Amino acid sequence: MLIGEPMPSQYDWRFQIFGFPIRVTWLFWIIAAALGYNQAMSLDENYQRLAPAVEGVSSPGFPILLCVWVAATLLSILVHELGHALAFRYFGIQSEIVLYHMGGLAIPTAGYLYQRGGFRRRLTDGNQIIISAAGPLLQLASGIVVGVGALLAGIYTGEIGSWLKWFSADASWFAGAQIPENAFTYALINFYVLISLWWPLFNLLPVYPLDGGHIVQHTIAIVRRTDGLYEANLIGAVVGFGVAWWFFRSGMTINALLFVSLAMSNVQAMQQQGPRIW
Numbered sequence: 001m002l003i004g005e006p007m008p009s010q011y012d013w014r015f016q017i018f019g020f021p022i023r024v025t026w027l028f029w030i031i032a033a034a035l036g037y038n039q040a041m042s043l044d045e046n047y048q049r050l051a052p053a054v055e056g057v058s059s060p061g062f063p064i065l066l067c068v069w070v071a072a073t074l075l076s077i078l079v080h081e082l083g084h085a086l087a088f089r090y091f092g093i094q095s096e097i098v099l100y101h102m103g104g105l106a107i108p109t110a111g112y113l114y115q116r117g118g119f120r121r122r123l124t125d126g127n128q129i130i131i132s133a134a135g136p137l138l139q140l141a142s143g144i145v146v147g148v149g150a151l152l153a154g155i156y157t158g159e160i161g162s163w164l165k166w167f168s169a170d171a172s173w174f175a176g177a178q179i180p181e182n183a184f185t186y187a188l189i190n191f192y193v194l195i196s197l198w199w200p201l202f203n204l205l206p207v208y209p210l211d212g213g214h215i216v217q218h219t220i221a222i223v224r225r226t227d228g229l230y231e232a233n234l235i236g237a238v239v240g241f242g243v244a245w246w247f248f249r250s251g252m253t254i255n256a257l258l259f260v261s262l263a264m265s266n267v268q269a270m271q272q273q274g275p276r277i278w
């Protein structure tokens with residue numbers, strides 16, 4: 001969830017799932033492709049290098065693998081936003097989903113009470129925490145289901161497998177899982193799992209206005225009986241700069257710049273609100 005709804009345009013792709021209107025802006029495709037460029041390229045290179053030496057190993061080529069990445073991104077972020085939208089619906093509020101260059105948004109459009117009696121339903125802080133958590137948790141769960149399902153089916157595609165080995169010494173139940181001979185199968189599973197594990201984890205970081213920042217804000221609101229915004233922005237600024245520094249050191253400059261801009265917007269919001277007594 002991020003600031004501001006992008007303007008509708010004639011290049012938007014529109015459809016519905018479970019009665020939720022969904023809009024995909026043209027810039028979503030470009031950013032998704034840019035983010036997956038290196039992944040698709042290195043996967044293709046690895047398979048191309050092995051292909052002459054190992055029988056059966058093949059790759060459909062970089063453009064196809066990049067398309068798989070973009071499709072996996074679309075599906076994974078859609079699952080994330082459906083988590084928010086279903087939680088909104090649970091509390092009687094309709095919403096629409098927009099996928100754009102910053103990821104996804106679930107935007108409340110109207111409450112059922114609003115439609116009938118002219119009153120907007122007011123969400124409690126507890127409701128807001130559930131709505132904010134529902135997106136990343138559903139997405140994370142979907143990634144785990146796909147990753148573990150693949151392992152059970154005997155397909156090893158990194159990520160989930162290496163995480164499970166880290167968590168538990170007993171990895172014998174998927175010891176026989178094989179890396180697929182075709183890069184297409186590998187990409188299909190690996191890209192979906194990769195996005196569905198990392199995207200929600202970064203979204204849960206306590207940096208406003210990521211989901212984690214909203215959860216912090218409403219938790220503070222419950223404890224301190226304020227709106228929690230100043231405190232959430234302060235935490236967001238500190239954590240945001242910290243995460244940016246970590247990304248810079250890891251050589252992931254685009255991610256670093258994203259978190260610098262998030263941290264800056266937290267600082268700006270704090271300046272506008274002015275400090276309160278703690």
Ligand SMILES: [Zn+2]
Nearest residue numbers: 001135136211
């Ligand atoms: Zn979210």
